[in-house]
Amino acid sequence: MSEQTPTIGDDLPEQLRIRREKRADLIAQGIEPYPVAVARTKTLGEVRTKYQDLETDTATGDIESLTGRIIFKRDTGKLCFATLREGDGTELQAMLSLDKVGEDSITAWKSQVDLGDIVSVTGEIITSKRGELSILANSWQLASKSLRPLPNEHNPLSEETRVRMRYVDLIVRPEARVTARMRPTVMRSLRETFHELDFIEVETPMLQVQHGGAAARPFKSFSNAYDMDLFLRIAPELFLKRCVVGGIERVFEINRNFRNEGADSSHSPEFAMIESYQSFGDWRSIAELTQKLIQNAAMAVSGSLIVTHQDGRQIDFGGKWREISLYEAISEGAGETVTALTPIDDLKRIATKLGIKVDPAWIAGKLAEEIFEHVAKDQLIEPTFVMGFPVDTSPLVRAHRETPGVAEKWDLYVEGFELATGYSELIDPVIQRDRLVEQARLGAKGDVEAMQVDEDFLRAMEFGMPPMGGMGMGVDRLLMALTGLGIRETILFPLVKPEIE
RNA sequence: GGGCCUAUAGCUCAGUCGGUAGAGCAACGGACUUUUAAUCCGUGGGUCGACGGUUCGAGCCCGUCUGGGCCCA
Numbered sequence: 366m367s368e369q370t371p372t373i374g375d376d377l378p379e380q381l382r383i384r385r386e387k388r389a390d391l392i393a394q395g396i397e398p399y400p401v402a403v404a405r406t407k408t409l410g411e412v413r414t415k416y417q418d419l420e421t422d423t424a425t426g427d428i429e430s431l432t433g434r435i436i437f438k439r440d441t442g443k444l445c446f447a448t449l450r451e452g453d454g455t456e457l458q459a460m461l462s463l464d465k466v467g468e469d470s471i472t473a474w475k476s477q478v479d480l481g482d483i484v485s486v487t488g489e490i491i492t493s494k495r496g497e498l499s500i501l502a503n504s505w506q507l508a509s510k511s512l513r514p515l516p517n518e519h520n521p522l523s524e525e526t527r528v529r530m531r532y533v534d535l536i537v538r539p540e541a542r543v544t545a546r547m548r549p550t551v552m553r554s555l556r557e558t559f560h561e562l563d564f565i566e567v568e569t570p571m572l573q574v575q576h577g578g579a580a581a582r583p584f585k586s587f588s589n590a591y592d593m594d595l596f597l598r599i600a601p602e603l604f605l606k607r608c609v610v611g612g613i614e615r616v617f618e619i620n621r622n623f624r625n626e627g628a629d630s631s632h633s634p635e636f637a638m639i640e641s642y643q644s645f646g647d648w649r650s651i652a653e654l655t656q657k658l659i660q661n662a663a664m665a666v667s668g669s670l671i672v673t674h675q676d677g678r679q680i681d682f683g684g685k686w687r688e689i690s691l692y693e694a695i696s697e698g699a700g701e702t703v704t705a706l707t708p709i710d711d712l713k714r715i716a717t718k719l720g721i722k723v724d725p726a727w728i729a730g731k732l733a734e735e736i737f738e739h740v741a742k743d744q745l746i747e748p749t750f751v752m753g754f755p756v757d758t759s760p761l762v763r764a765h766r767e768t769p770g771v772a773e774k775w776d777l778y779v780e781g782f783e784l785a786t787g788y789s790e791l792i793d794p795v796i797q798r799d800r801l802v803e804q805a806r807l808g809a810k811g812d813v814e815a816m817q818v819d820e821d822f823l824r825a826m827e828f829g830m831p832p833m834g835g836m837g838m839g840v841d842r843l844l845m846a847l848t849g850l851g852i853r854e855t856i857l858f859p860l861v862k863p864e865i866e
Numbered sequence: 867g868g869g870c871c872u873a874u875a876g877c878u879c880a881g882u883c884g885g886u887a888g889a890g891c892a893a894c895g896g897a898c899u900u901u902u903a904a905u906c907c908g909u910g911g912g913u914c915g916a917c918g919g920u921u922c923g924a925g926c927c928c929g930u931c932u933g934g935g936c937c938c939a
Contacts, residue, residue, distance in 0.1 A: 378875080378876060378911080378912095379875090379876080379893065379894085379910075379911050380875095380876050380892075380893055380894095380911085381876075383893065383894075384893095422900095437901095437902075437903065437904090439900095439901045439902070439903095439904050439905095440898090440901095440904090441897095441898050441899060441900080441901070441904080441905090442897070442898040442899065443898080443899045444898090444899035444900065444901080445899090445901090446900075446901045446902075446904080448902075458901085458902080460899095460900080460901090462899060462900095463899070464899085479892095479893090480892075493900055493901080493902095494900045494901095495900060495901070495902075497900085497901085497902070499900095513876075514876045514877075514892055514893075515876085515877080515892080516876075516877035516878075516891090516892085517876090517877050517878065517890080517891040517892060517903085518877095518891085518903065519877095519878085519890085519891065519903055520877070520878035520879075520890085520891080521878075522877075522878080523877090523878075523934085523935095524934080524935070525873095525933085525934050525935080526877080526878095528934095533877095537877095629936095630936090721939095722938090722939060724939095861933095861934090862932090862933065862934090863933095864933075
């Protein structure tokens with residue numbers, strides 16, 4: 366596109382056309398609508414803090430230059446008011462009076478400046494007759510002309526517009542600003558907790574020759590240089606375990622995973638994930654770590670272990686969290702005793718009786734998990750560790766030291782969704798090979814989520830892997846648990862299909 | 867994958883029985899030196915998601931498609 370101003374298309378909606386014409390007029394008058402720099406001596410927040418106790422109708426004599434986006438504009442004949450807002454939502458009133466700025470300047474303010482424009486105002490810090498802390502302009506300058514009208518402040522943006530135009534959402538909706546700033550607070554808290562406990566952060570490949578570490582469909586890509594297929598990772602697990610073999614005894618990674626599956630209110634195709642492994646720990650010690658990570662994050666964002674959601678509901682993350690047994694919960698829901706040794710035909714009968722649509726390809730462990738989700742999931746609002754998952758759906762997990770058919774694996778549920786999972790990790794390379802070969806066999810039978818046999822991972826294990834606990838937790842889901850929001854509100858720019866022109 | 871809901875002005879939404887397209891905010895013109903979503907007077911702004919069908923006549927009824935949401939799998 367040329368920098369020359371072309372004819373302004375009259376196919377544009379009225380308001381867009383008018384603003385483009387104003388931009389062109391400014392340039393014609395020699396006024397730069399997009400200057401390289403404008404005066405700014407303080408932020409609005411700094412002014413608010415410094416003058417918070419200023420009495421009504423007071424002039425301070427202090428001259429400052431302030432900037433902000435205009436979100437309300439109230440023009441009277443010879444005195445104009447505007448509300449400036451800066452990025453974190455802090456607002457301050459600007460006042461322009463005829464006797465301070467002169468006839469031309471106030472006329473220009475009224476005609477050239479629109480809602481949504483970013484301006485710099487230089488003048489005295491005062492309080493108005495109504496007590497509003499304000500800057501009384503001696504002069505003003507456009508910092509950036511907005512060519513699109515802001516949505517009206519008084520109706521909530523539709524969900525689609527919020528997601529598609531997050532930049533607008535952040536301008537107009539306080540909750541969006543809070544949520545956007547909550548994520549880095551949580552991330553910082555998580556890293557601090559890890560560092561206090563001597564965990565080392567690593568970054569492992571996202572582009573992988575072989576995907577593994579979870580049951581999920583991957584995104585496929587291709588490397589031109591290597592002339593081979595690559596996968597976006599579905600989990601970092603197998604690389605973090607290689608780190609542990611190499612002696613990074615306490616390790617964690619916080620980064621993105623990609624799963625080529627459906628998206629809904631708790632699933633996003635790309636999502637932020639924590640994984641951590643603790644040598645000489647087990648599923649119990651890693652559960653304690655997980656609880657500490659979450660409790661510290663809750664304290665960081667709300668100053669309390671009881672967090673209040675935006676709809677007013679409260680979740681208590683304090684105390685020792687409840688533990689239930691997966692198979693006991695199933696037994697209770699089914700009205701008969703179910704264990705990991707219950708024959709698959711009985712599980713199918715129970716599932717069918719409960720109204721679950723049974724996929725004939727499901728193995729016993731998958732059936733048990735489906736039954737559990739059906740009967741118990743919705744009741745797990747307060748943080749709850751669900752202990753003892755079936756071993757046949759947990760190919761990377763050590764078998765339970767006492768209970769046959771069960772693995773030393775827990776899932777942590779909050780608000781009815783799975784927030785984290787933790788294991789006593791399988792460290793016997795021979796059993797691991799058998800499990801992965803069995804996975805490959807399921808894959809060959811058409812299970813698109815089955816794992817592959819990663820020979821280099823097995824070789825690493827064969828060098829000797831210390832006993833350890835491991836955990837994984839979705840960062841977006843942690844945000845959900847702390848805020849009560851859907852996953853698409855915790856992610857600034859969730860994937861959306863393109864708009865049609 | 868299946869079911870239900872939804873798409874109308876820049877934004878958020880009404881639109882009855884199928885009969886000339888509505889509101890609030892926003893915009894434009896005017897008045898106003900203490901407003902707080904300022905107020906008052908006036909004005910303009912629409913390919914009613916797309917395509918097809920029924921009808922004398924479709925924002926509305928029917929079909930297909932596209933986008934969005936919810937529920938189920």
